[in-house]
Amino acid sequence: xxxxxxxxxxxxxxxxxxxxxxxxxxxxxxxxxxxxxxxxxxxxxxxxxxxxxxxxxxxxxxxxxxxxxxxxxxxxxxxxxxxxxxxxxxxxxxxxxxxxxxxxxxxxxxxxxxxxxxxxxxxxxxxxxxxxxxxxxxxxxxxxxxxxxxxxxxxxxxxxxxxxxxxxxxxxxxxxxxxxxxxxxxxxxxxxxxxxxxxxxxxxxxxxxxxxxxxxxxxxxxxxxxxxxxxxxxxxxxxxxxxxxxxxxxxxxxxxxxxxxxxxxxxxxxxxxxxxxxxxxxxxxxxxxxxxxxxxxxxxxxxxxxxxxxxxxxxxxxxxxxxxxxxxxxxxxxxxxxxxxxxxxxxxxxxxxxxxxxxxxxxxxxxxxxxxxxxxxxxxxxxxxxxxxxxxxxxxxxxxxxxxxxxxxxxxxxxxxxxxxxxxxxxxxxxxxxxxxxxxxxxxxxxxxxxxxxxxxxxxxxxxxxxxxxxxxxxxxxxxxxxxxxxxxxxxxxxxxxxxxxxxxxxxxxxxx
Amino acid sequence: xxxxxxxxxxxxxxxxxxxxxxxxxxxxxxxxxxxxxxxxxxxxxxxxxxxxxxxxxxxxxxxxxxxxxxxxxxxxxxxxxxxxxxxxxxxxxxxxxxxxxxxxxxxxxxxxxxxxxxx
Numbered sequence: 001x002x003x004x005x006x007x008x009x010x011x012x013x014x015x016x017x018x019x020x021x022x023x024x025x026x027x028x029x030x031x032x033x034x035x036x037x038x039x040x041x042x043x044x045x046x047x048x049x050x051x052x053x054x055x056x057x058x059x060x061x062x063x064x065x066x067x068x069x070x071x072x073x074x075x076x077x078x079x080x081x082x083x084x085x086x087x088x089x090x091x092x093x094x095x096x097x098x099x100x101x102x103x104x105x106x107x108x109x110x111x112x113x114x115x116x117x118x119x120x121x122x123x124x125x126x127x128x129x130x131x132x133x134x135x136x137x138x139x140x141x142x143x144x145x146x147x148x149x150x151x152x153x154x155x156x157x158x159x160x161x162x163x164x165x166x167x168x169x170x171x172x173x174x175x176x177x178x179x180x181x182x183x184x185x186x187x188x189x190x191x192x193x194x195x196x197x198x199x200x201x202x203x204x205x206x207x208x209x210x211x212x213x214x215x216x217x218x219x220x221x222x223x224x225x226x227x228x229x230x231x232x233x234x235x236x237x238x239x240x241x242x243x244x245x246x247x248x249x250x251x252x253x254x255x256x257x258x259x260x261x262x263x264x265x266x267x268x269x270x271x272x273x274x275x276x277x278x279x280x281x282x283x284x285x286x287x288x289x290x291x292x293x294x295x296x297x298x299x300x301x302x303x304x305x306x307x308x309x310x311x312x313x314x315x316x317x318x319x320x321x322x323x324x325x326x327x328x329x330x331x332x333x334x335x336x337x338x339x340x341x342x343x344x345x346x347x348x349x350x351x352x353x354x355x356x357x358x359x360x361x362x363x364x365x366x367x368x369x370x371x372x373x374x375x376x377x378x379x380x381x382x383x384x385x386x387x388x389x390x391x392x393x394x395x396x397x398x399x400x401x402x403x404x405x406x407x408x409x410x411x412x413x414x415x416x417x418x419x420x421x422x423x424x425x426x427x428x429x430x431x432x433x434x435x436x437x438x439x440x441x442x443x444x445x446x447x448x449x450x451x452x453x454x455x456x457x458x459x460x461x462x463x464x465x466x467x468x469x470x471x472x473x474x475x476x477x478x479x480x481x482x483x484x485x486x487x488x489x490x491x492x493x494x495x496x497x498x499x500x501x502x503x504x505x506x507x508x509x510x511x512x513x
Numbered sequence: 514x515x516x517x518x519x520x521x522x523x524x525x526x527x528x529x530x531x532x533x534x535x536x537x538x539x540x541x542x543x544x545x546x547x548x549x550x551x552x553x554x555x556x557x558x559x560x561x562x563x564x565x566x567x568x569x570x571x572x573x574x575x576x577x578x579x580x581x582x583x584x585x586x587x588x589x590x591x592x593x594x595x596x597x598x599x600x601x602x603x604x605x606x607x608x609x610x611x612x613x614x615x616x617x618x619x620x621x622x623x624x625x626x627x628x629x630x631x632x
Contacts, residue, residue, distance in 0.1 A: 143593055150600045167615075170614040170618070171611075177604065178543060178547065182534070182550070185550050189557065195561060195590070201589070
């Protein structure tokens, strides 16, 4: 019994324990609490990296809860009765994204949150949300999937609305929570339908059974609806700008990871669970929603006067690019032309890049609010005179987001443009146009907030922890832009392959044979 | 037909909940709508587990001597429903807590009049 065997469950259990023990530590001393949060965060990141190394070098990792040995997925009758955790390349890739954003958010939060304004609350909810996201990414059981989905909903809305002394956060949190609960209940209804039809909850087992009956399709519709709500795609995006705009900067970047977890869940459902009964119609639906999301979000970003909400719409538009790429992959799934694979790789790569550059932008918004006391573009100006680091990071994030070479956003967007072009040139034209518009919006925002004459500041100086959190993400933005080939070959291609052709491997890892 | 009646009732509950969400603007009534949907789904889960003439899945309690193939009701749906009810309590409590906070600050529960966040 070595510790390495239990890495998948430890990655979930450690932040969960950390979250509930954190308020107790804070009772003793606030320095002990910060130390505890750092230790828990470091351990979680270490577990995720260990897991990812195992997955990328050895193969799919399966962990059965409550069995004599972790690899005994099947019960005595050859039926998967226990809850399993399954980490394939895509799950491990997503876990790495959450490790990056979670780590950066934790470091930033230590310097950003104020003791008198619920620092303990925010940090313990953050660890809870992290645990929920990791569970969502590693679980191989449909009901467990629902439980983790709800855990992320509760923790995320708690994080958005915990500042009860202000009037706007509870309103944003209420709105978000209604959408999240509704989405969660749609997923639960779908799980119930699938259970009633096949009498099982194990994803691999269900995937082997699903054949595309009417009930299957109803369940797929419910799952799509519920998870798109969670991911903030356009018809269901109303909660996202409020949530991102009102949340603290360190919360906002974890919310980005959370929407990506919803997106990952969507990919898992359409590529793995329904991979055997895939029809192009679903792919076209996802592609259309993706294009719509890109367009609507960018147009909404144009009219924003608040820096936080502007970046929020940028974040929503990037979800659209990922949906667009995944949709193209889904249309061609089973037929197998090369551009479908490239599209999927582009979409998966863009998830990591988006996490880094949108995360960096949100952290900069937090720094601006700290320095100037407000995020209103109409009153901001001249911040570049005093906040040199913040303005540099903001410019870097904005250029990467708009896809300017040689930054990371360019590498993945180029892959998306090229492959989507082969399905429909119009969609590529729309995507490029949206990118240019986004660049214009962010250049205007940069000019409004950072350039211009020096103004008197009402805020406080930045702490070193905040700069360190931003620096972590900035390094990723630059590094991934300089060596995209290496990243694609070693990280992105295996992850995309897990969706594209990896369903059989996934099924064999859980069901044997 | 009569065997499907529980499912029909569940879906009526879900539809009522959705109707409430779409037509009401009071925050407490929105929470009631959410709870209606939740109960519809929970009822659906429980009714899935019903087996006509089934016995409790405890081997020592299973009828002796009679035909071996006595159907047993799987305990899974009940376990799922219990879990889902507990989660529902947590989410509803959080939702109501936010409604209380909003009411305390704005003095109204009308969703149409408290919109500071637009666009």
